[in-house]
Amino acid sequence: MRTSTPxxxxxxIRWSDSSLILTLYSLDFGRISAMxxxxxxxxxxxxxxxxxxxxxxxxxxxxxxRELDTATEASVISHNAFLRTDHSAxxxxxxxxxxxxxxxxxxxxxxxxxxxxxxxxxxxxETGAPPWPVICGGVVKLLQLSGLxxxxxACVACGNPPGEHPRWSHSSGGILCEGCVEQxxxxxxxxxxxxxxxxxxxxxxxxRVRLWQGGYIQCHSLLKEYAQVHLxxxxxxxxxxxxxxxxxxxx
Ligand SMILES: [Zn+2]
Numbered sequence: 001m002r003t004s005t006p007x008x009x010x011x012x013i014r015w016s017d018s019s020l021i022l023t024l025y026s027l028d029f030g031r032i033s034a035m036x037x038x039x040x041x042x043x044x045x046x047x048x049x050x051x052x053x054x055x056x057x058x059x060x061x062x063x064x065x066r067e068l069d070t071a072t073e074a075s076v077i078s079h080n081a082f083l084r085t086d087h088s089a090x091x092x093x094x095x096x097x098x099x100x101x102x103x104x105x106x107x108x109x110x111x112x113x114x115x116x117x118x119x120x121x122x123x124x125x126e127t128g129a130p131p132w133p134v135i136c137g138g139v140v141k142l143l144q145l146s147g148l149x150x151x152x153x154a155c156v157a158c159g160n161p162p163g164e165h166p167r168w169s170h171s172s173g174g175i176l177c178e179g180c181v182e183q184x185x186x187x188x189x190x191x192x193x194x195x196x197x198x199x200x201x202x203x204x205x206x207x208r209v210r211l212w213q214g215g216y217i218q219c220h221s222l223l224k225e226y227a228q229v230h231l232x233x234x235x236x237x238x239x240x241x242x243x244x245x246x247x248x249x250x251x
Contacts, residue, residue, distance in 0.1 A: 004059045005029060006077055008118050010097045012052055014040065022050060022071065025100060025118055026058070030110035034060060034069040049074040053083040053093045053122055067106065082126045088246055092131030094239035096121045099139050102235045103146050103227070113145050120203050129207040130251035131243065132216035133194075137206040139223050140198035148230045150174040152195035166192055168222065170229040191219045210251050217249035 007026035015021045020039045024032050039046040049056060050071070059073035083093045100118060104111075121138040125131060143149055151174030155162060158180050166175045169184030175192055176184050190211055198206055211219070220240070228235055 001062050001064075002059065002072070003028070003062055004057060004073075006115075007032075007056055007058045008115075008122065009050055009052055009054050009056060010101060012050070018044075020046075020050065021068070023101065024058070025104070025115060026110070027112060027115045028110055029062075030108050030114075031101070031104050031106055032060075032069055033067060033106070034058070034071045036071040036074075039071075046071070046074055049076050051079065051081075051084065053080045053097075054078065055080065055119065055122070078123070078126075080122055080126050082128070083122060086128070088131050088243075089125045089128070091239050091242045091246060092125045092135055093122060095131075095135050095237060095243050096138055098235070098237040098239050099135075099142060099227075102237070103142055103148070103231070111145060114142065117141050117145065124203055124207055129204075130247075132220070132247060132249055132251060133207045133209050133211075134203060135243070136194070136216055136219045136223065137198040137201075137203050139220075139227075140195060141203070143223070143227060144199065148227065149199070150195065150226060152192050152199060155180055162189075162192055164189065168192075170226045187222065188215075188218070190215060191222060194219060212250065214249040216247075216251070217244055220249075 005026040005028035007024040009022055011023035013021045018038050018041045020036045022034050026032055036046050036050055038044045055077040057075045061070040061072055083089050124134050155177035156172045156174045160177050162175045163178045165178055167181045167184035168187035169176055
């Protein structure tokens with residue numbers, strides 16, 4: 001079947017001297033893999049059109065039951081060149097990609113909202129927005145869209161506001177107020193209010209929220225542990241270390 005879909009290029013693996021295998025998140029098929037034959041050959045039609053983190057209108061040949069599609073044509077929708085040239089934007093796009101591929105497995109139902117979320121994260125990073133709040137906010141939304149949403153604006157047990165000394169419980173799904181604490185651990189109110197905002201606000205205003213030194217690193221660790229409990233597997237977030245090294249977690 002010949003078809004086409006807009007897609008983000010999330011991974012590029014060299015398959016042979018001239019070909020690439022791409023991991024993509026597409027609007028119409030969700031997460032897919034595709035072979036781009038000849039993509040590394042000089043002067044090839046794919047040259048510059050299947051760059052990492054780029055958004056491309058892709059023509060595909062798909063076969064029922066096959067895991068690997070074949071890319072037949074590509075035209076660029078957004079180059080997102082800054083994501084490949086700026087250190088912190090690159091690390092941020094890499095970390096969101098790690099999350100996306102950890103949460104959305106091959107064969108998942110396509111999701112327009114996940115596709116658009118990926119677009120928002122990449123375009124904010126492309127314009128130089130601070131990576132940590134974009135990633136932490138994007139991850140909160142990604143978890144929400146994947147049925148793993150957390151609650152940070154109301155106690156998961158009784159629905160009351162969190163109060164001044166909330167505790168966090170991964171297995172309960174978020175915060176517990178002072179009246180309901182039987183489990184969980186203390187969590188900084190700055191993180192709770194960031195997470196509550198992330199549930200309800202757009203990414204763009206969220207990207208301007210500053211936390212204290214290391215605040216976003218703590219926030220990200222909390223999200224990672226939370227996701228690991230609910231996904232029941234460890235998350236391989238390769239770009240996390242780079243992000244921690246180059247950005248102090250305030251913004
Ligand atoms: Zn409560």
